[in-house]
Amino acid sequence: MVEPEGEPVVQALGLRKSFGHTKAVEEVSFEVRRGECFGLLGPNGAGKTSTIRMIYGFSPRSGGTLKVFGLDIEESWRLIRARLGVCQQENSLDPDLSVQENMEVFARYFDIPRPEARTRAAELLKFVGLEHRSGSPVSQLSGGMMRRLVLARSLINAPELLILDEPTTGLDPQSRHQVWERLESLKKSGISILLTTHYMEEASRLCDRVLIMDHGRILTQGPPSQLISRYVGKDVIEVSGPDEGIRRFVMEKGLDHEDLGHRLVIYTQEGRELFDRVSRELCAQGCLLRMATLEDVFLKLTGRELRE
Amino acid sequence: MIRWNISRRFMRVWERNLRVYRRTWAISFIPPLLEPVLYLLAFGVGLSALVGSVQYRGAQIHYVAFIAPALLSINIMYNAFFENTYASFVRMYYQKTFDAMLATPLSLEEVITGEIAWGTTKSLVATVLMQSVVSLFGLVDYPQGLLILPLAVLGGLAFGSLGMLFTAIVPHIEMFNLPIFLLISPMFLFSGTFFPLEVLPEWVKPLAWALPLTHLVELSRSLALGQWRMELIWHILYLTGMSAVLFPLALGRMRARLIR
Numbered sequence: 001m002v003e004p005e006g007e008p009v010v011q012a013l014g015l016r017k018s019f020g021h022t023k024a025v026e027e028v029s030f031e032v033r034r035g036e037c038f039g040l041l042g043p044n045g046a047g048k049t050s051t052i053r054m055i056y057g058f059s060p061r062s063g064g065t066l067k068v069f070g071l072d073i074e075e076s077w078r079l080i081r082a083r084l085g086v087c088q089q090e091n092s093l094d095p096d097l098s099v100q101e102n103m104e105v106f107a108r109y110f111d112i113p114r115p116e117a118r119t120r121a122a123e124l125l126k127f128v129g130l131e132h133r134s135g136s137p138v139s140q141l142s143g144g145m146m147r148r149l150v151l152a153r154s155l156i157n158a159p160e161l162l163i164l165d166e167p168t169t170g171l172d173p174q175s176r177h178q179v180w181e182r183l184e185s186l187k188k189s190g191i192s193i194l195l196t197t198h199y200m201e202e203a204s205r206l207c208d209r210v211l212i213m214d215h216g217r218i219l220t221q222g223p224p225s226q227l228i229s230r231y232v233g234k235d236v237i238e239v240s241g242p243d244e245g246i247r248r249f250v251m252e253k254g255l256d257h258e259d260l261g262h263r264l265v266i267y268t269q270e271g272r273e274l275f276d277r278v279s280r281e282l283c284a285q286g287c288l289l290r291m292a293t294l295e296d297v298f299l300k301l302t303g304r305e306l307r308e
Numbered sequence: 309m310i311r312w313n314i315s316r317r318f319m320r321v322w323e324r325n326l327r328v329y330r331r332t333w334a335i336s337f338i339p340p341l342l343e344p345v346l347y348l349l350a351f352g353v354g355l356s357a358l359v360g361s362v363q364y365r366g367a368q369i370h371y372v373a374f375i376a377p378a379l380l381s382i383n384i385m386y387n388a389f390f391e392n393t394y395a396s397f398v399r400m401y402y403q404k405t406f407d408a409m410l411a412t413p414l415s416l417e418e419v420i421t422g423e424i425a426w427g428t429t430k431s432l433v434a435t436v437l438m439q440s441v442v443s444l445f446g447l448v449d450y451p452q453g454l455l456i457l458p459l460a461v462l463g464g465l466a467f468g469s470l471g472m473l474f475t476a477i478v479p480h481i482e483m484f485n486l487p488i489f490l491l492i493s494p495m496f497l498f499s500g501t502f503f504p505l506e507v508l509p510e511w512v513k514p515l516a517w518a519l520p521l522t523h524l525v526e527l528s529r530s531l532a533l534g535q536w537r538m539e540l541i542w543h544i545l546y547l548t549g550m551s552a553v554l555f556p557l558a559l560g561r562m563r564a565r566l567i568r
Binding site: 019056058059060078079081082084086088090091092093094095096097101105106108109110111154157 | 317320323324327328331403404405407408409410411412413414415567568
């Protein structure tokens with residue numbers, strides 16, 4: 001595995017968080033390096049939000065050590081937060097204020113002088129394409145605009161690390177791509193990003209490295225491409241309505257596969273040849289060949305049962 | 309962690325509330341200006357024809373002069389209490405304003421202190437407005453009456469802290485009906501506001517004196533009538549003690565509620 005470069009901005013070692021008897025996070029260790037985008041992936045209730053809340057000093061940790069910018073979060077929480085930008089999962093925009101005022105008031109929480117706050121607010125609203133809405137009340141914005149405003153607001157203090165908790169959940173494809181483009185250009189500017197998501201497409205597109213967790217524990221971590229080749233291979237063949245013939249075939253060949261009853265999923269390195277053979281001889285109801293994705297890794301590791 | 313972390317930054321939270329208030333100041337200004345006029349009309353013209361004057365500290369005073377300072381006290385109580393219950397609860401629970409603040413260099417204590425400081429400010433502003441109107445009727449003795457303004461700050465702090473404590477413990481917003489029904493409404497009626505405490509049966513009097521509003525009314529009435537005397541210190545101490553207990557209690561309960 002290639003060692004990630006850059007100094008760490010977040011170092012978590014044996015991080016734990018319990019709520020009463022419930023263990024939300026258990027022995028989680030990872031590092032976010034300067035300039036990279038690091039993704040925390042996991043199903044609902046995996047412990048993603050609990051983890052990042054400890055990182056920005058909202059929740060006290062139950063155990064382990066945690067350093068942000070090399071500083072201890074407990075002692076230096078104020079200094080750390082001054083260098084962080086946080087987009088929380090729930091909409092926390094101020095509905096009593098206009099778009100522009102949301103930015104300016106937030107800047108004051110960081111002790112940014114008023115004239116500077118005004119300039120920065122204008123720049124950032126332009127960056128997220130909301131400059132024409134600066135006088136609007138927040139309640140008149142669409143879901144996508146609100147999310148872009150939250151993003152702009154979290155950048156008001158020119159943070160070195162941006163923490164995003166499910167930045168695109170509930171957005172339409174257009175808005176989602178808008179947010180992704182903004183995040184990509186932020187990444188280019190050198191900002192480090194830590195995000196949680198359960199959209200694998202998002203993680204593959206944005207993240208240099210990801211960590212997959214479930215039930216508060218780490219299942220694996222690494223660059224998406226490496227995880228895909230390690231856990232799934234190169235290609236995936238999906239067989240609809242599999243019959244005995246194909247089942248016997250995968251068993252005899254010892255192929256890595258998952259039998260979902262109505263569908264059989266084969267993970268393989270040489271998709272083309274295998275697919276030609278399978279589709280010719282063993283595919284009654286149709287089958288398809290596609291590239292392996294992070295979603296395959298995710299489902300393989302966290303299972304397919306419904307959560308909650 | 310982050311135990312009792314209060315710096316001057318709490319003023320940022322106060323500023324935020326001021327900014328919102330300034331958007332609607334014209335509407336916010338109306339109640340404290342209009343309310344005393346309505347009360348004075350109802351009681352001054354209507355009720356005082358029946359009551360005439362009341363016996364207060366051995367002197368006969370006009371009923372309107374008796375209740376005007378009580379209206380000021382009730383105004384102080386209402387403004388801070390309602391700001392730090394309903395309004396603070398909406399910001400905390402529905403608008404997630406506190407959550408957003410807690411991702412910035414503000415501590416929980418600063419957020420809550422800023423909220424209580426704002427509740428106190430609303431009491432002060434409402435007092436300035438209402439007292440101006442009441443003074444036009446010649447119902448406040450000056451310069452002593454000016455001391456009602458710092459009194460509004462003390463009363464605002466005490467009742468704001470009380471409100472914030474309820475905000476920290478109520479599970480949902482409808483539950484505020486309970487402290488209002490059990491505490492605020494009885495105080496409105498039985499704190500020497502509309503009739504002198506002397507007329508109450510002996511066994512009820514200690515109960516009335518246990519109520520914080522009684523002390524606030526006693527202070528504002530004495531000041532409005534130009535009757536400052538040393539024993540009023542005890543009432544100041546009562547309200548100071550109340551703030552000194554409830555303010556840290558509210559911070560502690562709020563921490564227990566929000567920091568998970």
